[in-house]
Every structure is written in structure tokens, then in C-alpha cells.
Amino acid sequence: MKIRCCLLTRRLFVILAFCLITVAGVAQEMQQVPRFIEQRYLKAAGQGSAKAQFTLGLLNERGLVKDASLENAASWYRLASTNGYAPAQYRLALLLEKHQIAPIEGETIKALYQSAATKGMKEAQLNLAILLERRGEVRQAFEWYMAAAKGAVAPAMTAVGVMFAQGRGVDADPAQAWAWFSRAVKAGDKNAEPLMAALGEKLTDDQRDRAKMLLESGS
Template sequence: MRTRSGLPILALLCLLMAGAAAAQSPAAPGDDLAPARAALEDRRYAEALERLEDLAGGDSAEAEFLLGELYAHGVGVLQDFPTALAHYRRAADLGSMAGGNALGRALVEGRVIARDPVLAIEYLTRAAMSGDAQFQYDLALALDIGLGDEARPEEAATWYRRAAEQGNVEAVTSLGVLYLEGRGVERAPEQAIALFSAASERGDARAQNNLGLIYVRGEDVERDYDRAFELFSSAAGQGQREALNNLSVMYANGYGVAVDEAESLRLLELGRRAGGQSLEALLETVGFPFDSRLAVPDWDAPLGAQDEQAASYGEPVALYLTALRYLNGAGVPIDTARGVERLERAAAAGMGSAQFMLGLMYANGRVVPQDYLMAYAWISHAALRGVPEADVVRDALAAQMSVAQLRRAQQAVSDILHDQGGD
């Protein structure tokens, strides 16, 4: 099941506000929520959290749903899936279709709570019956992938069609796949091509890649490498992994473009790195970023006495900079033990970039033993402080963990917070 994890902040803001509209129930005291909505619009997430928590436990389905979103995505608060689910459940009990849909998706994914196909379909169906196109798509996708049981493509086609008729571009593409493969509907390549074309015109990368493959194969249309090249290029420009790989093949073989082995290899590498579900690829892409707020020191120069003294006093920036020196042998002999110790102190002092660096070291198993639990814990704190890419890596780590492991990881997050005195 696709998730909305790792969304950029702007996209997440749109999701929160769209969810707010979907979450409202007749009993929701709209005026009471106005300050919280305003805080969300201005990205004052901590204030929004405080205002929403003041309304929690009352009769506002919207407040409960929005609290669930903040906790689920770790915005304005440390990510906490059990708390998020508790708010989603209360929102659903108060009549929120958005809360029920979110709970249903969690029951499908089975990452945070045990997978329950029957209950998942119940929640998802109830939400889809409200007429919301996104909820209809979510139900169709759950039916399409099978939920650990046999897939139900006929029902999936029905819900994809309803969502598509309301303009949901993902549903248009997915319905096209069913027509192309003849699953749940009679095979109709011409219908699939029409759907892919419509979604492609709206910029859907998956549709563009699928349509490009049809033109390359020339099975249901006349082969057209030039058109395929255009479609793959458009999808690849959006970072679509399959399109990057397909475009690489075009350059390697001169299909629709002059042979260019260097470009082919470049695209192949981009495709490898674009594996959004690959934690390894993501970690390689992120690397070990330096805090962009700081001036880059002359790493070849010897470590200054003033910096060393500041580190000995526990000054976080000095701890961070000298830690990097000792870890990399920059102006000093390599001393990994000292480097890790100083990075840990900077992280414990609340320096987000140090927390991210330490978490990345645990995720990669560099210098310290590989430990996704500790990686998740430290990177969660970095994400709370707004360190770029921290939320994306945090969610990718979560996707690798079992329910029990994730619970232990989130407990480790709380332990770190407690050790920092409630920071």
C-alpha cells in the first residue's frame, strides 16, 4: 500500500488542510478550530499542536484527525504512531471519514498495528462511500493489491472508475493498467491507451512511463520510438525510477535518440538512486551532510586551541566541528572514539545537525555498529528540528522495521527526550 510518508513540508501542509476539510463533522465547533487552522497555514506547527490538544477529547472530529496527522508525520512533535492511531480512531468514532480512511490504511499496511484486512476494508469502504475521490482510490488500491488475500480486481475497477470520474489522476492510471492487463475488466488496450494518455497530459509520471512502454513494444499500437522517448523523458524528469531506466535503454540502443553511452550510464545511476523504497539508495543519496548554517572550516588547518577549549566546555557547535575533524582526520589524527563521543554530546545538547549525523552513522553502520533503532531515534529528533531530509530518512527507516521494532524505536525517542530534560 502506498503511503504518504516522507512528504515535503509544503505537500504535507496541503494534506493537513485538505484533511481538515474532509474531517469536519456536523458537530465540529468550527470557530474553535480557526486558530489551529491559521497556525497550520502559517506552519506554526507547535502552536497548532497545542491548540488542537486543548480540543482533544471533545466532540471535534477535525481536531482529532489533525492531531493524528501531526503525530503520524512528526510535524511539530516527535513522530508517534500509536498516538496518531488513537487520534485517528477517535476521529473515526466521531464520524470523520478522513480519520477512518487513515485508520484503514494503517490496517492495510500493518507496519504500526497488526494487519487486519477485514477491518481495513470496513473502514476504507465507509470512507469511500462518502464520495471522496482519494478515499475511493485508497479502497481500490487495497482491493487491487489483495491485502494478503486474493486480489479483488473487479471491485477495484469499480472504485478506480468512481475516483477517476472525479478527476483522481492516480485512479485514471490504475484503471488503465487493469484494462491493459485484462484484470477485473475485459482487456481493452485502446481504453488503456486513452486513459494513460489522459493521465499523461495531466503530468502523471506512471501513466507516461506506461504509455511509453506501449509505444516501444508496438503490440497494441504502431511502434513509435520518438513518442516513447518524449514520454520517458517527461516521466524521468519527475524522478520516476522505471522511466529513468527505460530512458537509459533508449540512449544505450539509439531508440528515438542518438546513442550516448555516457548519458545511458548517468540515467541508470539516477534510476538506481531513485528507488524510493530502497533505504540503501536513500542513505547513499543523503550521505553525511554538513550543517549548511555554518561556515566550512579549513579542514586542512590544525585544530585551533580555541575550538578545542570551546568543545571542552560543551559548546555544541564546537563539539560538532571537532567531532568531524576527529572522525575524518581533518587537521588532527583520526580518533573515532573521541569523534563519536563529541558528536553524541552535541546531539544530546539538542543540535539537530549532530543528531542527524549520528543517526546516519547508525543507519549506515559507519564507525558505530549498524542499529536502525538508534538511527530512527536520533533522526526523529533531527526531523523535529527541521533538519532537511531527516523526515524522509526517518520514514524510510520506519518502513524497514516490524511493529515491535518500531515501538522500541519510538520508546528510544522518548528516552532521549527524557535524558535531555524534556527538550
Template sequence: MEQAEELYLQGNAAYEDGQLVHAFRSYEAASALGHPDATNNLADMYLHGEYVGKNTKRAFQLFLVAAKAGVHEAMFTLGLLCENGIGVVVAPEQAYFWYHRSAKYQDSLAQYRLGSIYYEGLLNKKRNVAKALYWYGLAAQQGHLDAQYNLGYIYNNEQDEYVDYAKGRFWYKEAARQGDVLACRRLEEIYEIGLGTKVDKQKAHYWGEQAAQFECMRGENNE
């Protein structure tokens, strides 16, 4: 296994230097020796067509090998592939299975996708807001911005039993502190009209200014 690890590290170094041929061959050799992380990286190169021709079916097969060996990044990617029908037919149940496996490793991306599966009703065509809140909550606690925004939205806009304006403001603020423009705009509206709280023009102005600032920064970064 020492040889496999050495080849894997060589592959990482080559990839970082942009030497894709060397990286591919190193990962391929390490994968053949049973190195799970090398197999995952090799799958990623097939998925994106880096050096080798894009081959989503081969990528899926390799991700499956890596996932079964315990690589949670591969588990998450399998979830994405199954959900979107890449390299395999669309399979929501399999997507859920792999996201759930990955989420056990505290993968916030997988937790977020599970929340979306439940909220959008992708599994058995039934929405489950309570379970969506649970999984979004786990992801949000780890700093997942979209999960934080979605919690803010649900707590402010869902059916009465799920409405909690204080929690909604809290999660919008968490997302806003990470530079989310929409969260800032929602907070501006909340304080402007007094949704679940008293009208506060000063706070409304503050969050409007924050939104404008983040929009300006985003524009500068895109130049």
C-alpha cells in the same frame, strides 16, 4: 460535502491504524455522498480484497467513477487494469487512454507506462521509439528510476538514429545514483570497453564497486 470529507478522513485514519472494517464503511459512506477520493480508496480495497472480498469488476466500476471525477490515481489504475485485463478484457487502447489522462497530471508512473506502450509496440503492434523516448524522458525527469534506466538502454542500444552515448551514460548514472545495480553494471561495461567514450579502467572499477555495494545492501535488507 463536509460530511463526506469527514467520513473520508475517518476512513484514512482507520486505514492507517489497520481498522479495515471501519475504513471500508467510512469510505463506502463518503463515496455514496459523492466523494471521489473515497470512491478511489474504496475501489482499491475491492481490488486487493482488504476486508471485503476481492472483486475486480466492482473495483473497476468504482475506479471509473473516481477517474471521471478527476482522480488521477484512479486514471492510472484504470490504465493498469485495462492493460492487464483485470476486471475487464485486455484493452490496450483504453489503457493508453487512461494513462494519457493521468499523465496530464504529471503522473510519472503513467508517463513511464506510456513510454513502455510505445517502446514495446503494445498499441497497434507498432513500436515508436521517438514517442517512447518522449514519455520516458518526462518520467525520468521526475526521478522515475526504471524510466531513467530505459533511456540509458535505448540511447546505447537502439538503431543508429537514436543512439546518443553521452545521453545514455547520463541516464544510466541517474539511475545508478538511485541504487540501480543494472545501471551500475552497464556503466562498468561502458568504461571497460570504451563504448561511445574512451576506455577508463578507474571509472569501470568505480561503477563495479558501486554495483557490488548496492547488491550487498539489497541482500541485507532482504534478511
């Protein structure tokens, strides 16, 4: 009975640790995860588990294991990325872009974001679109903004509205722009509110009617 309770307790600790490192804002409550949890992830990672490799990357990135570092995090993310694990590709791209971790030969931020984005990861779709827009690849940027917007990412909805309003990467369409701003507002992006209001004052009656139809149809 005692052995069963001990095993159950350890399993609960593993589940709790995973929750703490994957839920934003909660990980700070732990100084370090228990050593036996890290060892279990190390064992699973050594056996090729991409999820365990990714988790070790998170533990290192957030300073939750002994001798944690961003370089160690990048190493674990790379292992998981080679196994096609989209969250690891996304986190590695963030490290390369935001923390200036040195890439290895043939590794690019764009390729990592794109790989995760094509697997349907909405955060990667948004970041890829931003990266492409900065590089002047506006048509591709619009496509990825749209993919993220259809996945209910509010900032992407706003970006789609801006591109429709300005005719960047897509033909200008004030009605579509207003409809996307409206969706972004409903999704909680306050940046879309003044854009929606300003554009609304310039719409013709026909454009306003069409914008409302687009909203109702969801197109």
C-alpha cells in the same frame, strides 16, 4: 467527554485504515477494514468524492471489504476516473493490463495511462512509455521515459540511457547514454550498472568528458 473520545477514536481509525491501504506491504496486516469506515467512504463516494471512490477501489482490489472483487475495484476506479482522479486512472489501467479486466466501450489502457501521465503521475508515465515502446511508438515512448526520468524514476533513467545508446526514438548519443546510466545507478537501479560499465569501456576521451559535464550540469 466520552463522546469526544469516541469520535476521536473513530477518526484515528479512518486515518489508520487509509494509511494501511495506501502503503505497500502494510495492507496485508488487516483482514478487513471496520464496517463503519467502509460506510463512511460509501457515503462520501455517493456524494461524488473521487478520493473516496478511489479508496473503495483499493479496498476491493486488496480484499479488505466484504464481497471484495477486482470487478468491484474496476467499477469504483471508473467512477473516480470520470472525475479526473489520476491515481484511479492509473490503477484502472493496471487492472485492465495485468488482470485482464474487460474494458467498457471506448476505454483503453493507453488513454488511461496517458491521462494520469499528463497530470504528472510518474508511475503512469513509466508504464505509458513501456506500453508505447512495445507497440513500436518509440519516439513517444522516449518522451514519456524522459518525463519519468526527470521525476527521478530510476528504471526510466535506465530506459532513457538505453534509447540514447541504441538511437531508438532519439539520435544516438553515447555521452548522454552513459550520463543517464550513471544517474540510474545513483538512484538505485542495479540493472544500469553493467550497462554503464560496458558503455564506459567504449567511450572516447571526448565523449567521457562530455558525459561528466552533462552529469554536473544536470542536462
